[in-house]
Amino acid sequence: MAVDRERVAALVRELLEAIGENPDRPGLKQTPERVADAYSEFFAGVGADAAAPLAHTISVTRGPAPDTLPSGAVMLRDILFRSVCEHHLLPFRGHAHIAYLPGERVVGLGSLPKVVEILSSRPQVQERLGEQIADAIAASLDTRGVLVVLDATHECVTMRGGRQTDASTVTIAARGELAEPAARAELITLMAGPPVAPRPSGGRGWPS
Template identity: 80%
Template sequence: MAVDPARVERLTRELLEAIGEDPERPGLRQTPARMAELYAEFFAGVGEDAAAPLARTISVARGPAPETLPSGAVLLRDIRFRSVCEHHLLPFAGHAHIAYLPGEQVVGLGALVRVVEILAARPQVQERLGEQIADTIAENLDTRGVLVVLDASHGCVTMRGGRQSEASTLTIAARGEYSEPVARQEIIALIGGTSTAGFEGGR
C-alpha cells in the first residue's frame, strides 16, 4: 500500500492543531483515522500499473468473419470518475468518454473503466489525466486512434476563489487517426451534449 495510514493520522492531527482546532474534542477525535481511510481510497492508484487491465485482449480475427476488422470506433461514454487536484488537494469529479479504433484486438469494456480509475486515484490535474489515459490505451492496445474527453467539476473552482458553482472543465486528448479534428467530429457528436467548438485545436 502506497499510503501510510499511521502517518496520515499523525499529520491530520498536526493539521487540526495548525488551524487552531483541538483534535481531542469529540467531533474530531475520529477524524485522523477517517482521513487515513479516505486517503487510502483516493490515492490507491499511486504506484499501480494502469496498463495491467489491458493485458487480456480478444482477437477479432477469431470471429465469424476473420477477414473483417472493425470498421468503426468502440465508444464508452459517461464513465464516472473522481480525483484529487494536486494544486489544492481538493476533489474534482465528472465523466470520461473514451473511443478507440481497434486493430485486430479489442479489450473488455471494464478494462477501460479500470484504466480511468487507476489513473484518477492519484494527485492529478485534469489535462494530464486525459493524456495519461490516452497514452495508456494507445501504447498497450492495437489501435489506430484513441480519443479521451473529460468533463469535470473542480472543487478549487466551485468552492474557493470565484466560487463558480456551475462551472465545469472539458479537456480532450487524441492519438493516431483522432489527432485530426475532422476524424474525431463524429465521435464528439456521438458523445452527445458536448460542443465541438473548443475541441478542434485539442492535442
C-alpha cells in the same frame, strides 16, 4: 505502494492543531483515522500499473466472431470518475468518454473504466489525466487512434476563489488518426449527446 495510514493520521492531527482546532474534541477525535481511510482509497492508484487492465485482449480475426470485424470506433462514454487536484488537494469529479479505432485486437469494455480508476486515484490535474489515459490505451492496444474527453467539476473552482458553482472543465486528448479534429468530429458529437445518467457537471457543448 500502500498509503501509510498511521503517518497520514498523525499529520492530519497536526493539521487540525495548525488551524487552531482541538483534535481531541468529540467531533474531531476520529477525524485523523477517517481521513487516513479516505486517502487510502483516493490515492490507491499511486504506483499502480495503469496498463494492467489492458493486458488481456481479444483477437477480432481469431475470436468468437471472426467474421464480424469492427468498421468504426469503439466508444464507452459517461464513465464516472473522481480524483484529487494536486494543487489544492481538493476533489474533482465528472465523466470520462473514451473511443478508440481498433486494429486486430480489442479489449473488454470493462477494462477501460479500470484504467480511468487507476490513473484518477492519485494526485492529478485533469489535463494530464486525459493524456495518461490516452497514452495507456495507445501503448497497450493495437489502435489506429484514441480519443479521451474528460468533463469535470473542480472544487478549487466551485468552492474557493471565484466560486463558479456551475463551471465545468472539458479536456481532450487524442492519438493517431483521431489527433486530427476533422477525423474526431463525429465522435465528439456522439460523446456530447444526451447523457445516459445524471451528471455532476454542467451541460455539454465541447469544441472539436
